[in-house]
Amino acid sequence: MVLSPNDKSNVKAVFGKIGGQAEAYGAETLERMFATYPQTKTYFPHFDLGKGSAQVKGHGKKVAAALVEAANHVDDIAGALSKLSDLHAQKLRVDPVNFKLLGQCFLVVVASHNPSLLTPEVHASLDKFLCAVGTVLTAKYR
Amino acid sequence: MVHWSAEEKQLIASVWGKVNVEECGAEALARLLIVYPWTQRFFSNFGNLSSPTAIIGNPKVRAHGKKVLTSFGEAVKNLDNIKGTYSKLSELHCEKLHVDPENFRLLGDILIIVLASHFGRDFTPACQFAWQKLVGVVAHALAHKYH
Numbered sequence: 543m544v545l546s547p548n549d550k551s552n553v554k555a556v557f558g559k560i561g562g563q564a565e566a567y568g569a570e571t572l573e574r575m576f577a578t579y580p581q582t583k584t585y586f587p588h589f590d591l592g593k594g595s596a597q598v599k600g601h602g603k604k605v606a607a608a609l610v611e612a613a614n615h616v617d618d619i620a621g622a623l624s625k626l627s628d629l630h631a632q633k634l635r636v637d638p639v640n641f642k643l644l645g646q647c648f649l650v651v652v653a654s655h656n657p658s659l660l661t662p663e664v665h666a667s668l669d670k671f672l673c674a675v676g677t678v679l680t681a682k683y684r
Numbered sequence: 685m686v687h688w689s690a691e692e693k694q695l696i697a698s699v700w701g702k703v704n705v706e707e708c709g710a711e712a713l714a715r716l717l718i719v720y721p722w723t724q725r726f727f728s729n730f731g732n733l734s735s736p737t738a739i740i741g742n743p744k745v746r747a748h749g750k751k752v753l754t755s756f757g758e759a760v761k762n763l764d765n766i767k768g769t770y771s772k773l774s775e776l777h778c779e780k781l782h783v784d785p786e787n788f789r790l791l792g793d794i795l796i797i798v799l800a801s802h803f804g805r806d807f808t809p810a811c812q813f814a815w816q817k818l819v820g821v822v823a824h825a826l827a828h829k830y831h
Contacts, residue, residue: 573809574809574812577809577810577812577813578809578813578816579816631733646793646796646797647812649797649800649811650796650797650800650807653797653798653800653801654800654801654803654804654805654807655804655805657800657801657802657804660797660801661736662714662715662718662719662736662739663718663736663738663795665715665718665719666718666719666736669719670742
């Protein structure tokens with residue numbers, strides 16, 4: 543699945559609008575993912591996953607930063623996330639199905655905070671982008 | 685039989701009570717056809733689906749979206765027997781409509797996003813949990829009679 547020029551500009555626009563809120567969105571994405579899909583918690587046995595957890599906030603910041611990086615290099619997501627891709631393949635080995643779950647929660651966060659931003663076209667582009675990120679992060683799994 | 689906690693039932697009912705079924709149904713179906721364009725394969729007789737604008741304005745999409753979400757309301761009213769509620773619809777989707785059950789999951793996820801966009805912060809993580817559970821149960825029930 544290929545991101546069209548329109549998709550790329552929609553993605554850049556979304557992250558441009560989100561701006562400094564990205565970190566908070568990242569934290570809320572994780573909070574929603576752990577609440578909605580409890581099986582995702584199995585990857586964080588070492589975390590305090592309670593409400594307001596500093597660890598979840600910190601990790602959400604990292605996740606958001608990676609999405610922002612990918613959006614800023616939307617012409618070469620694989621290049622931008624190459625190190626993260628290695629990390630996921632060699633160390634983290636998060637089952638590929640979970641990237642979809644994270645993506646769904648990120649879309650919910652954007653929709654709930656910014657409904658006017660997530661038009662159907664932008665929704666489509668962002669969904670494609672999140673799929674592409676998931677694909678890159680699992681590309682070296684085998 | 686699916687177990688619903690009192691909290692889950694309350695969260696489902698309270699959201700559903702505020703849903704404009706016609707608007708949300710139309711929006712959910714339109715977004716499905718836009719975000720996952722391959723789903724248009726089931727609607728070749730719906731006329732113009734050539735662009736997001738065409739899809740959103742398409743009266744057949746709106747009408748069918750309303751029909752689908754109205755049917756969803758049956759699940760909300762019969763949380764303790766969703767399989768039974770959708771038994772005939774499941775047979776229909778398999779034998780007549782030939783719809784891959786994966787499409788029910790896709791529509792369910794889209795519905796969640798539509799609800800989030802309408803309810804904002806009121807669509808809390810707990811709400812999302814209850815509703816993702818519900819759409820999953822509905823998808824499962826619609827696939828149950830497939831053979």
